[in-house]
Amino acid sequence: MPHDHHHHGDDHHHHHLSADAGDRRVVAAVGINVLLTVAQIIGGLIAGSVALIADGVHNFSDALALVLAFGARRLARRGADAAMSFGWARAEVVAALVNYVSLIIVAIWLMAEAVGRLIDPPGVDGWIVVWLAGLALVIDLGTAGLTWRLSKESVNIRAAFLHNMADAGASVAVIVGGILILLYDWRLVDPLLTIGISLFILWHVAGDIRPVLRILMLGAPMRHEVPEVAAHLNALPGIASVHHVHLWQIDEARNSFEAHLVLEDGADFTAVIARAKAMLAEEFGLLHVTLEPETQAAGCADQEGACPEGAAL
Known part of the structure; x- marks a missing residue:
C-alpha cells in the first residue's frame, strides 16, 4: 500500500512538470500573437489596408483567447475548497464556451464584411499585404503548433487552437487573394474566400461546442447512457430495483454517479x-x-418525491 501511494506521488509530480511546460507554451503563443497584431496594424496603416487592420484585430482576439485559456488552465489546477467542493476544473469548460461563442461572432462579422466587399470590391492593397499575411500565416501555424499537443487533452485549449487554425486559413486566403488581385485584378476572390473560411469556422464550432454544452448541462458522458448503467445495477444480486439515477460529467476527466438501490429482503x-x-x-x-x-x-x-421519477429504470 505505501508503494502505491509513493507511485501516485511521482505521477502527480510528472503531471505538474508537464503542466508547467504547457503553460510556457501558451505564454509564448500569446506573446507571438500580440507582436503579430502590432505588425499587422502598423502595416495596414502604411498600406492603407482596412483588411489587414481587421486581420490584426482578429489576431488580437486570438491572443485574448489564449490568455483566457491560460487563465482557466491555471484555475483548473486549484484543489477543492469550501466553496468549490468539486474543485475548479470546470473553469476550462467555461473558457472553451466563451472562446467558441467569440469564434461564432468573429465568423459572422467576417461574413458581413465579405458581403459588403462583394457589393463594392476594394482596390488593390499592394505587396505589403501579401508579405504581412505570409508572416501571419507562419506565426499562426507556429502558435497552433505550440498548442496542438495540449489541444488533444483539453477542450479549453482546443478552442484556442481552433481559433489559430481559423486565422491560418484566413491568412492563406489573404495571400491567395492578394496574389490573384495583383496578377489578374480579380477583386471578388477576397470576399469569396472570406465567406468560405467563415462557413468552415462555423462548421467546426458546431461539432466542437456540443461536448462543452453537454458538460455544462450536466449531461451524461458521451460513452454511457443512464438506462444502460441502471440496467447493469438492476441485474446485480441483492438489488430489487434502482431509482434516483443521475450520471453527469464533473469535467473532461471525471464523471460522477449517484443512485438509490432498493435491496431485496435479507440482502x-x-x-x-x-x-x-x-x-x-x-x-x-x-x-x-x-x-x-x-x-x-x-x-x-x-x-x-424523487423515487417514482426513476422507477422505470
Whole structure:
C-alpha cells in the first residue's frame, strides 16, 4: 500500500512538470500573437489596408483567447475548497464556451464584411499585404503548433487552437487573394474566400461546442447512457430495483454517479454496495459514486418525491 501511494506521488509530480511546460507554451503563443497584431496594424496603416487592420484585430482576439485559456488552465489546477467542493476544473469548460461563442461572432462579422466587399470590391492593397499575411500565416501555424499537443487533452485549449487554425486559413486566403488581385485584378476572390473560411469556422464550432454544452448541462458522458448503467445495477444480486439515477460529467476527466438501490429482503447492504461499486468501476470507469441503500418496507426517504421519477429504470 505505501508503494502505491509513493507511485501516485511521482505521477502527480510528472503531471505538474508537464503542466508547467504547457503553460510556457501558451505564454509564448500569446506573446507571438500580440507582436503579430502590432505588425499587422502598423502595416495596414502604411498600406492603407482596412483588411489587414481587421486581420490584426482578429489576431488580437486570438491572443485574448489564449490568455483566457491560460487563465482557466491555471484555475483548473486549484484543489477543492469550501466553496468549490468539486474543485475548479470546470473553469476550462467555461473558457472553451466563451472562446467558441467569440469564434461564432468573429465568423459572422467576417461574413458581413465579405458581403459588403462583394457589393463594392476594394482596390488593390499592394505587396505589403501579401508579405504581412505570409508572416501571419507562419506565426499562426507556429502558435497552433505550440498548442496542438495540449489541444488533444483539453477542450479549453482546443478552442484556442481552433481559433489559430481559423486565422491560418484566413491568412492563406489573404495571400491567395492578394496574389490573384495583383496578377489578374480579380477583386471578388477576397470576399469569396472570406465567406468560405467563415462557413468552415462555423462548421467546426458546431461539432466542437456540443461536448462543452453537454458538460455544462450536466449531461451524461458521451460513452454511457443512464438506462444502460441502471440496467447493469438492476441485474446485480441483492438489488430489487434502482431509482434516483443521475450520471453527469464533473469535467473532461471525471464523471460522477449517484443512485438509490432498493435491496431485496435479507440482502447485506455493505456487500451489495461493494459489488455495485466494483461493477461500476470495471464496466463504466465510474469512480466518483454515491449509492444509497433502501429497504422495500421503509421506502424512499427523499422529500422531493424523487423515487417514482426513476422507477422505470
